Amino acid sequence: MIKIQNVSYQYDGCGIEALNDISLDINAEEYVALIGPNGCGKTTLIRQLNALCRPDRGIVTVDGLDTAVAANHKEIRRAVGMLFQNPDNSIVGMTVEEDIAFGPGNLNQPPSEIRRQVSEILQSLGLQSLAGRAPHTLSGGEKRLVSLAGVLIMNPRYIAFDEPTAYLDPTGRRRVLETMGQLHRSGIGIIHITHDVNDMAKADRLLVMDKGEIIRDGNPRDVLCKMAEDQNCCMSVPPVMELIHHLNRRGWPLAPDILSVDDAVREIDRLLIGATHKEQS
Amino acid sequence: MISFGQYRNGNSFGHRLDARVKILAMVILSILIFQARGWEIYLLSAFLCAVCFISRLKFSAVREALRPLVLFAVLLFVMHLFFTDGTPLFPIPYLPVQITGEGLFRGLLISWQFLALALSGAILTMTTSPSDLVCGLESLLRPLRLIRVPVSDIAVMVSMALRFVPTLLEEYDRIKTAQMARGAEVETGRLDRRMKSLAALLFPLMVSALRRADDLAEAMEARGYARGPRTTMHQLSFGREEATALIVLGILLSLVVLSKY
Structure with a gap:
């Protein structure tokens, strides 16, 4: 479990609290979506999980290991993988396989073992054909998957994704999201920063951040439902939910926590069929 | 190229x-x-x-x-x-x-x-x-290494430099196109104007390279990189x-x- 207790953090010379007294527990195997406007502290929060920055006040522990203790960093970075927003700047190898081998190399594993692990990961993500390719020749989606492979080879228990589908075409997006879903099913805890309302709905838990604070935390249905009701909310909710709330306000008795188009169709059907039955009787 | x-x-x-x-x-x-x-x-x-x-x-x-x-x-x-x-x-x-x-x-x-x-x-x-x-x-x-030369770090630095050559060339092309779209005379025009445009190309490129270096350092740290000996997949x-x-x-x-x- 990742425990964040009363964490505050300020960037040097900035004078603004990027994180303001945040307390949060993230369970292993949980899929957490993290949303909020730009500059609200989402990336700063996930950087805390991997000990890339340490709290000014408060404690962050990953499976009991305190991120403030330098001796724990190697183990923490193995446990919490990070996928950055721009994969171009996180691919360090001259070829795909060398990049994936970077992590085990840092753990001083023998070359034969590294090669075995690299080949396993390439196979599991279906990236064998890219093994010898130079990073600058890959597409956006491929770059994300290569970055992910570089993280997965460390056998992390949690992975934090910073807007993994940004700038991707629908195919690349689908491939990345499917892989994330598979990882979650295989027991890896996922922390997913996103602006996409459809992605939020897939999570087990939704966290909403604003100005360095967590302003909402709960089941995505409940959180989004409350956000849809709140006229002053700075974040957008799924268009389907917005539509249902508009209809609700006009007197249609629809369930307010509908997230998907299929559910909305079913609910409207139920209502219309119910109305027809009433008329007939 | x-x-x-x-x-x-x-x-x-x-x-x-x-x-x-x-x-x-x-x-x-x-x-x-x-x-x-x-x-x-x-x-x-x-x-x-x-x-x-x-x-x-x-x-x-x-x-x-x-x-x-x-x-x-x-x-x-x-x-x-x-x-x-x-x-x-x-x-x-x-x-x-x-x-x-x-x-x-x-x-x-x-x-x-x-x-x-x-x-x-x-x-x-x-x-x-x-x-x-x-x-x-x-x-x-x-x-x-016996005289404390950080050989592994030098090797990582060299490979990193080689890795980013094509990326920076692509970046240079991107900035050049952006400047040309805004009327800069990079490939044509008088020599003095071209030199001026070149300076306007190199500064953003340098800033971008420094930003990349920052991001890269963070990504390497996140993947467990620390100074000192490390292994590679090559034998x-x-x-x-x-x-x-x-x-x-x-x-x-x-x-x-x-x-x-």
């Missing part, structure tokens, strides 16, 4: 050879080229041609690699031809320079040395992948082929050294 000595995939003797042996051979060849006189020039030229042949490098590929350097070789030749003291071969009327026999000899020698050095470098990089090259370099420099091996190459190199070196005494 500059294609000097770009790696060409292959499975020839030259390609298979351990990168350490190839780097060592290049260092020895460079020394031999610098001190070569008379028949040694023919011997070394023949040796370099033989290496190209056994590495199955096409003549066109070698010509392509050396093409950008021919101009410099010609320039070196001309400079030595005109500005070396000695006995004039024939008088040149109205000009304060003269062509001397010594100048002609020196010009030819220096141009040959320059091209031979470039060729040996090109053979190395055309037959060795950048990763193997870095790995071989790291392995050869390993004894320097260098010294076998019969490497021993053969070293023996041939040894014979070449002994021939040249013994001929001096």
